[in-house]
Amino acid sequence: MLLRLVPIIIDLRRDRKKWVRTQGKGIDEEAFRRHARRLVATFISLGPSYIKLGQWLSTRADMLPLPYLEELGKLQDDVPPASFDRVRPIIEDEMGMPVEEAFDSFSQKPLSGASLGQVYLAKYRGRDVIVKVSRPDVEEMVERDIYALQKILPLATRFIDPNLRFSAEGMLSQFIDTVHEEMDYRVEARNLEAIRQNLADDSSVVLPQLFHERTSRHVITLEYLPGIKITDVAALDATGIDREQLVVRVHRLFFKMLLRHDIFHADPHPGNISVSDSGAIILYDFGMVGRLDNQTRLKLVRLYLALVEKDAQRTVNMLFELNTLEPGINRYFVEKAVDMSIQSLYGKEVDKMEVKALMELANKTMSRFPFRLPKNLALYMRMASILEGIYLHHRVKFQFVRVLGDLLREEGLVTEAYVEEVKYSVQRLAKGLGSALTAGPALQQILAEIQVQSERNSRNAGVVAASIVSAGLFVSSALLFSQNPAVAVAPLAGGIAAAAWALVRKRR
Numbered sequence: 001m002l003l004r005l006v007p008i009i010i011d012l013r014r015d016r017k018k019w020v021r022t023q024g025k026g027i028d029e030e031a032f033r034r035h036a037r038r039l040v041a042t043f044i045s046l047g048p049s050y051i052k053l054g055q056w057l058s059t060r061a062d063m064l065p066l067p068y069l070e071e072l073g074k075l076q077d078d079v080p081p082a083s084f085d086r087v088r089p090i091i092e093d094e095m096g097m098p099v100e101e102a103f104d105s106f107s108q109k110p111l112s113g114a115s116l117g118q119v120y121l122a123k124y125r126g127r128d129v130i131v132k133v134s135r136p137d138v139e140e141m142v143e144r145d146i147y148a149l150q151k152i153l154p155l156a157t158r159f160i161d162p163n164l165r166f167s168a169e170g171m172l173s174q175f176i177d178t179v180h181e182e183m184d185y186r187v188e189a190r191n192l193e194a195i196r197q198n199l200a201d202d203s204s205v206v207l208p209q210l211f212h213e214r215t216s217r218h219v220i221t222l223e224y225l226p227g228i229k230i231t232d233v234a235a236l237d238a239t240g241i242d243r244e245q246l247v248v249r250v251h252r253l254f255f256k257m258l259l260r261h262d263i264f265h266a267d268p269h270p271g272n273i274s275v276s277d278s279g280a281i282i283l284y285d286f287g288m289v290g291r292l293d294n295q296t297r298l299k300l301v302r303l304y305l306a307l308v309e310k311d312a313q314r315t316v317n318m319l320f321e322l323n324t325l326e327p328g329i330n331r332y333f334v335e336k337a338v339d340m341s342i343q344s345l346y347g348k349e350v351d352k353m354e355v356k357a358l359m360e361l362a363n364k365t366m367s368r369f370p371f372r373l374p375k376n377l378a379l380y381m382r383m384a385s386i387l388e389g390i391y392l393h394h395r396v397k398f399q400f401v402r403v404l405g406d407l408l409r410e411e412g413l414v415t416e417a418y419v420e421e422v423k424y425s426v427q428r429l430a431k432g433l434g435s436a437l438t439a440g441p442a443l444q445q446i447l448a449e450i451q452v453q454s455e456r457n458s459r460n461a462g463v464v465a466a467s468i469v470s471a472g473l474f475v476s477s478a479l480l481f482s483q484n485p486a487v488a489v490a491p492l493a494g495g496i497a498a499a500a501w502a503l504v505r506k507r508r
Contacts, residue, residue, distance in 0.1 A: 002152065004042055011035040012068070013160040019065035020161070020368050023341075029067055036071035048079055048115030048135065049145035049179070056175050059382040062371045063167050073389070079135075081113030086136040094216040102214065106131070116142075116182055121224065124211060128224035131214070132185065139183060146176055167372050174375040182287040185220035191263065191286040192222075198261040205253060206282045227274025227282045231393050241279050244396040251387055251403050253281060258290075258380065259297060259411050266290040266379040268386050270393075290379030296322070300380070301413050304404075312339035324372055334369055 015032050043050040057064060058072035088099055095102040104123040111119045111130065116138055120131045135141075153172055157164040181187045189210055196207045206225060214221035228235045230250065236243055250273065257264035265272075267288040274282040292300070299321050306314035316335050319325050325334065373381065391398050 004046070005152065005156070008035070008039050008042055009156050009160060011038070012064075015065055015068070016161055016164075024066060027065075032065055032067035033071055036068040039068065040071055040075055043075065047141065047145070048138070049142050049149075051075060051079065051115045052179055052182075053149070053175060056171070056178070056382075059385050060167070060171060060373070060378065061381070062373055063164060063171065073385075079113050079115050081110040081118040082136050084108040084110075087118065087133050090133055090136065090218055091131070094219045095214065103129075103131070116179075117185075122221075124214060124221060129211065129214075129221050130208075130224050132220045132222070134183065134185070134218035142179060142183065146179075170372045170374070171378070174378055177375065178288060184217055185215060185287075186217055188220055188285075188287045189215050191289045194263050195257070195261075195265060195283075195286060195289075198257065198263070202253075204249065204280055206276060206280045208282075208284065225274070225276075225282050225284075227276050229270055230273040230275060230390060231270040233394065236275065239275075239277055241275060243394050244398065246275065246279070246281075247391040247394055247396055247398050248403055250281060250390065251398075251400065252407060254383060254387055255404060255407050258292065258383070259301075259407055259413060262291060262293075264290050264292070264380075264383065266383045268383055268390070270390065273390075288379070290376045290383070292376055292380070296376070298413065298416055300377070301408060301416075307342065310342050312336075312342055315342070322377065323374060324377070325369065326372075329369055337368060 012035070015027075015035055018027055019032075040054060043054040054072050054075045058069055058075065061069060064072070091099050091102065099106050104126065106122040107120055109120075111121055113119075115135075117132050117134050120133065122129050122131050149172060153168055154165070157168040189212070192207065192210055199205050199207065208225050209223035211221040211223075228239065228241075230246075233243070236246070250268075254265065254268055265283060265286065265288075267285060272283065272285045274284070276282055299318055303315065303318035303322065306318055312335050315338050316325075316331060319334075320327075320331075388400070391400075
């Protein structure tokens with residue numbers, strides 16, 4: 001396995017260096033794609049765990065050049081299914097009875113085969129159901145592959161780019177957690193029920209019924225809900241479904257889960273979304289979900305608002321608050337890089353600030369620094385980028401900013417986000433004042449003496465004026481201190497001089 005990965009690691013090292021140095025400009029894109037396709041082919045040949053890893057990496061814009069992301073995005077979770085003779089024992093062990101007793105009927109021909117499981121059509125209590133069963137020996141195989149990755153990845157990332165270490169360690173940990181969750185169908189069952197409860201008042205969305213008594217760690221039984229695949233343009237047009245409105249509805253649905261609920265579906269690829277003849281959206285496969293608490297959600301909204309408003313300083317503030325940047329990093333250089341990226345990528349047309357904004361920022365700018373995406377932010381970016389692929393496939397008129405803006409206003413999150421911005425600014429001001437006031441005991445003593453002397457003789461206009469000037473300069477210094485300590489020196493020095501003059505004048 002290592003011998004097969006070494007040429008790919010060498011290619012990636014060379015390509016990533018070029019990509020970071022040029023920010024993707026003037027590269028040999030075909031060579032990049034050729035190397036990326038070899039990576040995809042190798043992952044497929046190495047088996048299911050590496051296919052899942054490839055899919056996970058396909059949205060990690062902080063780690064891989066854009067051509068690699070696009071080629072990995074084509075990687076399908078489509079693996080030849082194991083024979084039913086090997087699957088039957090799994091079903092019977094989990095159900096505690098023969099297949100013929102557990103179900104009215106059971107087709108031994110799988111509907112599909114994926115990296116971790118395979119799907120069958122059956123009947124249960126007179127209803128059509130699908131039964132998803134874990135692949136034989138899947139847990140042993142995955143654990144073996146994870147062990148190998150834990151040994152190889154630190155060495156590979158150190159060779160490719162030391163900055164990747166910060167990203168790669170978090171990425172592998174997130175991948176392991178996600179794969180373990182996906183292998184336990186009881187987790188998927190809980191996810192489905194939680195999302196169902198959250199969407200109970202939305203009649204435009206249909207989720208399959210779960211049959212708890214036929215669900216276990218390695219088997220899950222769900223209502224069979226056929227529909228038109230979300231990317232089947234011809235079939236949608238033949239049914240008379242407005243595809244422009246459909247794209248808007250799909251985005252509103254997934255971002256409503258993100259912005260309103262405590263859990264969101266994080267794997268909206270076309271195989272997991274269908275449309276009924278009546279136009280209702282049908283969701284499948286709830287193994288991969290994300291969760292955002294309200295504070296993280298607001299930070300994400302504030303990050304997006306900062307990008308839309310082309311405010312590099314606020315953008316970097318939020319990247320730090322979201323724990324995506326290593327604490328010791330040089331903030332000045334990050335701000336400059338982000339500012340250049342925002343101006344060059346988005347110009348002045350806010351309506352073009354699509355989902356790719358965060359992806360391109362991470363891909364062309366943040367890849368130059370030690371950058372890490374927390375698990376649920378990585379899942380958010382995965383969700384958002386896959387949804388963007390759906391609307392690009394349909395080629396309809398669609399403005400993500402307006403859809404997102406409407407949702408943010410409906411949920412009151414824009415107001416909340418700006419309230420948080422004010423709180424943050426006040427905290428920065430307080431911190432700056434604290435920094436200025438604790439710059440030395442002498443400074444505090446000067447301020448105290450000014451106040452005492454001014455109170456004793458308020459008629460001394462010169463002293464009062466000097467006191468006001470010095471106080472203003474101290475406040476200015478404090479404001480600047482939190483942003484740029486070097487610039488803050490001038491008003492601080494002026495404040496000290498004015499205060500000293502006031503004391504000398506008063507003592508005469």
